[in-house]
Amino acid sequence: MNTLLIAQNTFREAVRDRVLTGILVGGLVLLALTRVGSALAMGEDLRLTVDLGLSSISLLGLLVILLVGTSLVAKEIERKTIFNLLSRPLPRPVYLIGKWAGLTGALALVALVLGTALSLLVCVLGSSHHVPAIAQATYLAVLELSLLTSLAVLFSALSTPVLSALYTLGFFLAGQWCDDLRRLASHLPGGVREGVALIADVLPNLPLFNMRSLAAAGDMTGLAHLGLATGYAVLYCACVLALASAAFESRDFK
């Protein structure tokens, strides 16, 4: 119940934030701009629209996380509003989970709006068969953003907003290279290989949430992929939030 209340509050706060509105408007403008570029695309304009539309969901979501998510906890500490909350019988993990759920909800809303706008645009262009693939790609983008939000909450509970943003961005970059790192590991000698493979396992495997190349061609992914990606996102978020809770438990606000 408390988790829900904190999540609702965080969601409301995020939705009222001008950053979110600006990013949403920016995403819609970007979508409209793809139509301007279509004249130069030599018949590949639909692909351009789908690609850029899906990329904008993912990249603008990351921007929201970096601008809003990384200061979620730090801002409350700075304003001292956290004292009112934590002086009540509220377990600290509940507070963190609520923060994560609220921001994830706001990001899902942004993804839903942009995904719907993209689907409508694609339908207007006469390619409604792309819509299921766009829906799948948007769902995977929401999972990716929820995972990055959990990392932002972890760093926000431990550090300053600027450092949290840098750490989150670092994990995003490293997470994108996860598959490459795993392949590189297979070419390395014994001990080093195990070390590099372990790093690849610990980093968030973000390529798992990427089906933009399929969606650009109007192709759908299998249920196995969606199931594995969902399970992975749930477990990874749970792991990161548990780590955040462990770190937050020991934090003294006196």
Place this chain on the structure above:
Amino acid sequence: MSHPLSLPAMPLVRVRMALAWAAALVFGLGAVSLVRLATTTLPLRAPLAELAYYPSGRALRPASLGHAETAADLAWLRAVQYYGEHRRTDLRFLQLDHVFDVLTSLSPTFEGPYVFGAFALAQEGRDFAAAQRLMLKGIEANPRSARLAFELGFLHFVRPGGRDLEQAAQWFERAARLPGGPPQAGRFAAFARQHAGDLAIALLLWDDVRRTSTNPLLRDMAEREIGRLQKAIRTGRRQAAVKRLTTPAVILK
């Protein structure tokens, strides 16, 4: 009395922290197991291990941070601009091969650039070997693409300086066999075989067109060609069924 915001009694904090760490470990192990399962069960993306060492288009893929498709779209716009600029001015296409290599490495399933790039390389760029290489790269990445097979056949069919009808026919036949192949692939294959001098195979291909085509004009055409071929084979006058096709040339203005 302790401050309400100070830490609770130590043992309780330790218990909570231990529980949190244990939960993190369990969830983390679960996540690692799932991602390992995903890497072994889901289709592999193109291998990129060596890319860090090559300053080519392939190196751009990891650098695009998961947005290789968007990077490919931008590269496509740039490639079209590059082609247009040089087509309009000096007719020198020195970087065309590299531009399309970068683009198709970023997005191996993006079929448009293979076709456009190959024809531009073969005709304006006067580099048929590079054009063929680009198309074969596309077919390697998209072995089920009837469009690429057909276009490679057509590339051989209109090869500047001399048609390669045998190669053209082979690719047209492959395009006709693949699901979603262009309806004209069978007719092109039969035509290419016939004028390459493979009359027996051409006869079979035309017969296939006659039986399977839904277009009555095409069926009539197949009927005529079958008659011509049968007569040529019967009389031994092969030239009656084989036309001497003109040599394709490219005139750049």
